[in-house]
Amino acid sequence: PDVRQAERQLAAATARIGVATGALYPDISIGATVGTVGILDDLGTPATNRWGFGPLISWTVPTNGARARIHEAEAATQGALAHFDGVVLNAIRETQTGLAQYTAQLQRRDALADAGASAKEASEQTHRFFQAGRASFLADLQATRTYTDVRAQLAAANTQVAMSQIDLFLALGGGWESGRTQASQPGKP
Numbered sequence: 001p002d003v004r005q006a007e008r009q010l011a012a013a014t015a016r017i018g019v020a021t022g023a024l025y026p027d028i029s030i031g032a033t034v035g036t037v038g039i040l041d042d043l044g045t046p047a048t049n050r051w052g053f054g055p056l057i058s059w060t061v062p063t064n065g066a067r068a069r070i071h072e073a074e075a076a077t078q079g080a081l082a083h084f085d086g087v088v089l090n091a092i093r094e095t096q097t098g099l100a101q102y103t104a105q106l107q108r109r110d111a112l113a114d115a116g117a118s119a120k121e122a123s124e125q126t127h128r129f130f131q132a133g134r135a136s137f138l139a140d141l142q143a144t145r146t147y148t149d150v151r152a153q154l155a156a157a158n159t160q161v162a163m164s165q166i167d168l169f170l171a172l173g174g175g176w177e178s179g180r181t182q183a184s185q186p187g188k189p
Contacts, residue, residue: 027059
């Protein structure tokens with residue numbers, strides 16, 4: 001959205017250059033008049049009907065004021081371009097940060113998933129040893145607690161992956177669908 005808005009501001013500033021340049025050239029318009037002139041009794045006769053047709057040309061001789069407005073519009077366009085560049089660079093930075101965080105969260109989640117599988121296997125093995133009388137109840141309890149802790153960490157990691165994914169989508173602009181609906185509504189900025 002920020003990039004879209006900055007692009008629209010740049011386009012508007014560029015259009016203002018064209019408007020300012022247009023002031024250097026003459027305005028030409030073509031007009032026509034139709035009417036009736038005369039006494040009420042003669043109304044509608046060919047003698048009372050009048051019409052006129054002709055061009056109207058108005059031209060303000062190019063002055064320093066018009067040229068100054070062009071330079072002003074060009075300077076505003078340069079400012080809008082600098083703002084656009086800044087917004088794009090910020091969007092790229094946010095996207096890179098989002099990708100790095102998302103990748104790190106995925107790697108952490110995968111490591112916890114592997115640790116969870118190992119902890120589950122160790123817990124099951126310790127429980128079998130406990131049932132066979134080869135391990136103490138405390139060892140069985142500790143293995144079960146370790147497995148439960150790893151599962152809790154894995155659930156938290158899954159949440160962090162989802163949050164990182166949302167942050168990444170927001171950095172990429174999110175709401176791609178809204179771009180189509182905005183474009184289909186003419187007259188809205």
